[in-house]
Amino acid sequence: MGLKLLVNATEDFTGEFRKTANTQAQWKMNDSPSGDDTTLHDSSGHARNFTINGWSGTTASTRAGKLGKFFRFNTVNPATEKTHLRATNTGDFFTELGKRIVAGGWIYPTTYSVGTTFVPIFSTRSGPGNPLFYLSLRSGRLRNMLYDASGTLIYDVIEPDPMGVVLQNNGAYFIGTVIDLEAKTVQSLVCDRSTGDVFKTAIRSFTGELNPSCTADIVMGMYADSYYFAGGFDDWFYETDSNLTIDDLEAHFLSGLLANGADVDSSVDAISNPGSVTLKQTDGVYAESGVLYTRILDLGEGGLAGEGKIQLVGTVDAGITSISEVKTRTSDSLEDVSFSDWEAVGTDGVIQSPNLRYIQIQMTLSTTDTSMTPELSAIQIYETPKAPYSKLGYARPVVLSDGGIREAVLENAYDIIVTSELNGSDYLEFSIPFKDGKRSYLDNEKKLQITKDIYRIRTVTDDKGEDGKTVTSIYAEAAFYDLAYSEKKSEQTYEAETAEKPMAYALQGTGWSVGKITVSTKRSWQSTDKNALSMLRTIQSIYGGDLEFDNVNKQVSLLTQSGSNSGAVFAYRKNMKSIQRVVDTRSLVTRLYAYGADGMTFASINNGKEYVENTEYSSEIRVSTLDCSSFTNPYQMLEYTEMRLADYSKPSISYVIQVMDLSVLTGWEHESFGIGDVVTVDDKDLGIRISTRIIRMDYNVQEPWKTVIELSTKLKELGDSSASWEKAADTLSSSDLLDRQEMKDLVVNNHLLNSRADDGFSYWQNSGFEVDGENGASGNASFKCVGALNTTKTLSQEVYPATRSSYTVSASIVTENLKKGANGRVGIELIIEYEDGSEETRFVELY
Numbered sequence: 001m002g003l004k005l006l007v008n009a010t011e012d013f014t015g016e017f018r019k020t021a022n023t024q025a026q027w028k029m030n031d032s033p034s035g036d037d038t039t040l041h042d043s044s045g046h047a048r049n050f051t052i053n054g055w056s057g058t059t060a061s062t063r064a065g066k067l068g069k070f071f072r073f074n075t076v077n078p079a080t081e082k083t084h085l086r087a088t089n090t091g092d093f094f095t096e097l098g099k100r101i102v103a104g105g106w107i108y109p110t111t112y113s114v115g116t117t118f119v120p121i122f123s124t125r126s127g128p129g130n131p132l133f134y135l136s137l138r139s140g141r142l143r144n145m146l147y148d149a150s151g152t153l154i155y156d157v158i159e160p161d162p163m164g165v166v167l168q169n170n171g172a173y174f175i176g177t178v179i180d181l182e183a184k185t186v187q188s189l190v191c192d193r194s195t196g197d198v199f200k201t202a203i204r205s206f207t208g209e210l211n212p213s214c215t216a217d218i219v220m221g222m223y224a225d226s227y228y229f230a231g232g233f234d235d236w237f238y239e240t241d242s243n244l245t246i247d248d249l250e251a252h253f254l255s256g257l258l259a260n261g262a263d264v265d266s267s268v269d270a271i272s273n274p275g276s277v278t279l280k281q282t283d284g285v286y287a288e289s290g291v292l293y294t295r296i297l298d299l300g301e302g303g304l305a306g307e308g309k310i311q312l313v314g315t316v317d318a319g320i321t322s323i324s325e326v327k328t329r330t331s332d333s334l335e336d337v338s339f340s341d342w343e344a345v346g347t348d349g350v351i352q353s354p355n356l357r358y359i360q361i362q363m364t365l366s367t368t369d370t371s372m373t374p375e376l377s378a379i380q381i382y383e384t385p386k387a388p389y390s391k392l393g394y395a396r397p398v399v400l401s402d403g404g405i406r407e408a409v410l411e412n413a414y415d416i417i418v419t420s421e422l423n424g425s426d427y428l429e430f431s432i433p434f435k436d437g438k439r440s441y442l443d444n445e446k447k448l449q450i451t452k453d454i455y456r457i458r459t460v461t462d463d464k465g466e467d468g469k470t471v472t473s474i475y476a477e478a479a480f481y482d483l484a485y486s487e488k489k490s491e492q493t494y495e496a497e498t499a500e501k502p503m504a505y506a507l508q509g510t511g512w513s514v515g516k517i518t519v520s521t522k523r524s525w526q527s528t529d530k531n532a533l534s535m536l537r538t539i540q541s542i543y544g545g546d547l548e549f550d551n552v553n554k555q556v557s558l559l560t561q562s563g564s565n566s567g568a569v570f571a572y573r574k575n576m577k578s579i580q581r582v583v584d585t586r587s588l589v590t591r592l593y594a595y596g597a598d599g600m601t602f603a604s605i606n607n608g609k610e611y612v613e614n615t616e617y618s619s620e621i622r623v624s625t626l627d628c629s630s631f632t633n634p635y636q637m638l639e640y641t642e643m644r645l646a647d648y649s650k651p652s653i654s655y656v657i658q659v660m661d662l663s664v665l666t667g668w669e670h671e672s673f674g675i676g677d678v679v680t681v682d683d684k685d686l687g688i689r690i691s692t693r694i695i696r697m698d699y700n701v702q703e704p705w706k707t708v709i710e711l712s713t714k715l716k717e718l719g720d721s722s723a724s725w726e727k728a729a730d731t732l733s734s735s736d737l738l739d740r741q742e743m744k745d746l747v748v749n750n751h752l753l754n755s756r757a758d759d760g761f762s763y764w765q766n767s768g769f770e771v772d773g774e775n776g777a778s779g780n781a782s783f784k785c786v787g788a789l790n791t792t793k794t795l796s797q798e799v800y801p802a803t804r805s806s807y808t809v810s811a812s813i814v815t816e817n818l819k820k821g822a823n824g825r826v827g828i829e830l831i832i833e834y835e836d837g838s839e840e841t842r843f844v845e846l847y
Contacts, residue, residue, distance in 0.1 A: 002384075002403040002404030002405060003380060003381075004299060004304060004383040005297060005299065006380055007378060007380075007381070008275065008313075008377065008379070010261070010270055010271070012295055012297070013262075013270035013294055013295070014067060014068065014256075014270050015066075015256025015258075015259030016256070016262065017104075017235055017237050017252060018252075019043070019237070020239065020242070020243070020244070022239045022241050022242045023044045023237055023239050024093065024238055024239055024240055025044050025046055025048040025087065025237060026042060026044045026235070026236070026237040027041070027043070027105075027233075027235070027237070028067070028234075028235055029071045029235065030062075030068045032062060033055060035056050038055045040052065040071060040085065042087070044237070048090075048093065048218075050085040050087050051086050052071075052083065052085060053085070053222075054082050054084065058076075058083050059072070059076050059083075060072070060074075061073075063232070065263075066172070066193070066260075067106070067235050067262050067263075068234075068271045070232045070233065070235075071233050073232075074230040078229070079228070082222070082225070082228060083221070084219060084220060084221040084228065084229075086126075086218070086219050087218040088217050089128075089217045093215075093218065094211075094212075094215075097210065097240050097241065098240050099180070099241055100182075100239070101178075101179040101210075102176065102178050102238065102242040102244045103122055103176065103177055103239075104249055105122075105174070105236030105237060106173065106174050106234040107121065107175060108170065108172055108231045108232035108234070109140075109168075109170075109171065109230070109231040110169055113137060113230050114137075114168065115139065115140065116137075117138060117139055118227045119138075119229050119230075120219070120220075120227050120228070121136050121220065121221070122218070123222075123223055124147075124216040124218060124219075125216070125219075125223055126222070127217070128216060129213075129214065129216050130150065130151035130214065131216050132146070132210060132211045132216065133145065133147070133177075134223075136223070137167070138158045140163070140167045142158075142159045142163065142175065142188055142190060144188060146210055147210070147211050148208050148209055148210060149212060149213060151211075154207060154208040155204075155206035157204055159201055163199060164190065164197075164200075165190040165192045165197055165198075165199040167190075170231075171193075172193035174190075174253045175189065175190050176246075178246050184205055185203050185204065185205050186204050186205075187202070187204070188200075188246075189249055191250070196254065198250050200246060220233060250334075251334060254334040254335070255334060258295075258336075258360065259294055259295040260291075261292060266291075267279060267287035267289065267290030267291075268280060268292045268365055270292075275377065276375050276377045277375070277377075278375050279365050279366075279367060285371070286370045286371070286372065287370075289365065290365050290366075291364050292362060293362045294361045294362070294379070296358050297360065297361070298358060301357060302357070303330070303357050304351075304381075305405075307350060307384045308350070308355065308381060308382065308383050309350050309384070309553055310379060310380070311380040311382065312363070312376060312378075312379060312380075313377050313378040313379070314374060314376040314377050315374065315375045315377075316375075317374075320369050320372055321366065321368075323363055323364070324364055324366070325344065326344065326349070326362070327342040327344050327361070327363070328345060328352070328361050328362075329341065329342050329343070330356040331356055331357070332357050332358065340353050340356075342362065347516060348515055348516070348555060349553075351381075361379060383404075384552050389450070391451065392451050392661075392699055393661050393663070393701065393704040394664060395450055395701055396409055396410050396411055396701075397410045397416065397448045398450065399438070399441040399448060400446075400447040400448065401447075402447070406449075408441045409438075410436075412432055412436050413432045414431055414432070414702055415430055415702065416429075416430040416702050417430070417700055418453075418697075419696075419698050419699075420696070420699075421675070421695065422562070422693070423537075427475065427476060427478065428448065428450060428453075428474075428478075429473070429476075430473075431473045432472050432474070433469075433472070434471060434472050435470070442474060443460070444457055445458075452552055453478065453551050453552070454551040454552055456477055456479060457474055459473075459474070460472060460473075461473040480512075481533070482510075483506075483531065483536065486509065486510050486533070488530055489505070489529055489531060491526065493526045493527075494527070496522045497522060498517070498520065498521070498522055499517055499519055499521075499539055499558050500517050502527060503556065505535075506529075506532045506535040506539065507536075512532075512554040512555065513556075514556060515550060515553075515556055516557040516558075518545070518559050521543055522800040536556060543558065545558050545559055546559050546560075561676065562676035567671075568671050568672065568673040568679045569681075569682060570657060570659050570680070570681045571682045575660045575671065576660075577660065577705070578657065578658045579656075579657040579658075579681070580656040580657070581686065581688065582653070582654050583651045583652075584651055584654075585618075585651045587652065588618060588651065590620065590622045590645075591612070591622065591624075592611055592613075592624055592625070592626055592648065593611040593624070593625045594611070594612075594626040594638075594641040595626075596634065600634060600637070602634040602635070602641070605635060606638055611623075612638070612642050614645050615649075616649065616650070617649055639808050654711065655681060655690075655692070656710050657681065657711070658707070658708050659707055659708075659709060661704035661705075664704050675696075676693060676694065677693065677694050678691055679691070679692070690711075694709050694710070694711060695710055695711065696709065696710035697709045697710070751799040751800075753799075756779040757771050757779075757781040758780070763797055764797050765794075765796045766794075767793055767794045768785060768792075769785045769793060770786075772784040782812075783795055787818070787819075787824075789821050809828060813846060818847055826845070826846050827843055827844050827845045827847070828844045828846065829844075830842045830844070
């Protein structure tokens with residue numbers, strides 16, 4: 001996936017002119033002039049500011065419009081007001097004319113400007129020295145005049161009546177002129193905002209040479225202290241040695257018509273904080289919502305090279321502010337009528353509109369707290385080149401550039417195996433002749449694509465055999481393996497959080513983002529993982545579900561169950577070549593010891609035994625020890641040990657079958673299968689008819705009939721360490737049954753916070769209890785309640801326990817002179833809320 005377009009300039013959101021390297025001045029008119037400061041600043045960086053002449057005592061003002069503020073003046077009597085703008089030439093305005101001079105901007109004429117014979121707009125005729133050009137209106141028609149070094153007029157053209165766009169009182173018009181010094185031609189355009197109409201003048205020639213040493217000021221709205229413009233100016237610019245053409249000016253006008261980041265009538269604001277978009281603020285209060293429209297963006301001929309995706313960059317406060325409802329429309333023309341209907345992007349940002357040259361984007365900014373606003377700083381448009389192969393069977397590896405562009409298809413690759421595991425490994429292996437012409441593309445860390453998955457080459461091995469043949473073997477890991485090399489993650493604590501927050505932190509700064517999360521459980525836990533990949537694996541272990549990595553779009557999802565019930569059936573003599581059922585007791589344990597922090601055992605609550613036993617499968621005593629050094633609670637350690645022994649005390653069963661992928665054949669697409677899918681295996685000779693999930697697959701790309709899949713469970717040793725990618729992520733401190741951090745994360749030591757009253761009633765809801773600061777069981781304090789007839793006293797706390805099939809409630813209780821009334825109860829009440837929203841109440845009597 002490569003970045004096609006970055007949308008982050010203010011002009012992308014407002015529709016204003018976007019300056020180029022050749023822009024000599026740009027006056028956006030967004031200032032707030034006053035009697036003390038009558039400056040309209042130049043935003044090009046050249047400091048060629050306008051000074052307002054005739055500000056005080058006139059109608060001159062800046063007003064809100066479609067492009068932010070605009071300058072309006074001379075609207076009562078131009079002859080007496082005489083307001084105009086002047087940029088004083090410091091001698092360098094026109095020193096390098098180059099190949100083209102381009103000038104343009106918006107005018108908002110009054111009846112006076114439309115009907116008066118001579119109305120100046122953009123002029124160099126007011127000195128000092130000889131002029132260069134003069135742009136004006138003559139009875140509402142555009143007029144261009146050019147001068148040579150002696151001040152002689154060498155070009156003077158008034159557009160015919162009627163002009164292609166007829167100027168009206170209070171209309172909004174973009175006008176521009178391109179003077180080509182090499183071709184010696186002049187062409188102008190006039191564009192009407194209200195209709196979208198564009199009038200291009202004829203291309204006309206001039207003779208002679210333009211004044212190459214003009215030192216005159218630029219004056220807008222006045223000539224000879226006698227002729228004036230009445231109305232408004234906005235967003236004017238001029239360029240020398242410009243690359244712009246008349247078509248570029250037309251594209252600028254058409255592409256910005258609907259952009260509303262500076263529009264007075266919109267509820268979004270792209271002006272106040274340049275480079276970002278927020279909700280509009282009025283008297284310190286933000287709008288509740290607003291729809292942003294970008295300018296029309298040019299993706300180039302042919303549009304995107306493949307699937308397109310939009311990713312927003314900005315800041316939101318979860319549950320308060322948001323940027324949502326992202327939609328696009330596309331066209332191969334800038335004319336509004338040719339655009340497709342607005343379509344919402346997919347949940348993962350995938351563009352649903354037709355793949356055409358031009359695209360426009362809209363989105364909704366909203367807040368539930370009008371003192372806060374979301375902030376959009378950029379829109380990133382990515383493209384994923386369409387893979388040359390849509391199915392894994394018979395595909396070939398494709399070499400990609402760093403930007404995701406296809407460089408070569410490895411047609412002569414062979415022994416192509418894609419190995420993938422549920423919540424585990426994902427890698428690609430193949431060989432290619434050393435003398436193959438495309439061998440030169442295969443360097444370490446180079447990207448490879450096979451169908452929709454992206455891999456990175458880790459090892460390149462060249463072997464020469466006894467027969468003299470030299471072969472290159474490639475081992476490449478899925479793109480998500482790079483997450484193991486993220487910046488070091490700091491220790492994080494999460495209290496009753498869903499998986500979204502820790503996943504977002506894990507991926508922070510990696511270029512990856514959180515995809516879809518369908519696991520809704522909440523967990524309180526502490527992460528000590530050092531990198532993104534290790535933390536993601538821990539999250540999956542704690543919250544459950546399946547991690548799914550989108551290596552193309554760089555997204556990680558956590559799904560309740562990945563894959564699907566594919567309907568695929570593996571049967572002997574149909575698509576199953578062999579089957580192996582393995583019943584393994586090498587890891588069988590019937591007695592399991594456990595030792596917690598500081599050598600703690602659970603003997604005191606387990607009839608004096610430091611171990612648990614399970615002889616349901618075998619009466620033979622087979623002993624092992626479980627490292628629970630992260631545990632400080634014997635009850636939870638006992639529960640956890642019993643849970644582990646339930647797995648270790650019976651054989652592990654797995655099915656390994658060699659199958660043929662029939663889905664590569666026309667008409668058999670329904671027989672496709674993948675990691676996580678539920679499939680059916682049917683073998684009458686072995687008496688097997690099971691539906692189970694695919695947890696590992698060695699897919700033979702070149703010979704799909706040799707694909708090997710593993711179902712149900714993976715064989716593993718008691719002391720088996722994690723897969724190689726996990727070793728790279730974090731070096732484990734031991735090779736125990738379960739590494740210490742995993743135990744710590746799976747079983748939080750005590751779900752009740754402040755359970756010993758050390759912090760008074762913090763975290764508790766109290767009605768009638770008190771804190772005894774001298775008589776504690778495991779600390780200095782405890783909770784105390786003095787009973788009273790016909791009175792209910794409670795102490796309660798809401799907890800979010802870890803995933804488990806059973807739980808333990810323990811407490812140290814002392815009573816003194818306790819007497820119950822007729823309907824009195826003393827005990828612990830548990831209100832259990834299940835994931836489906838149902839509740840169950842249980843009461844444990846203590847007296």
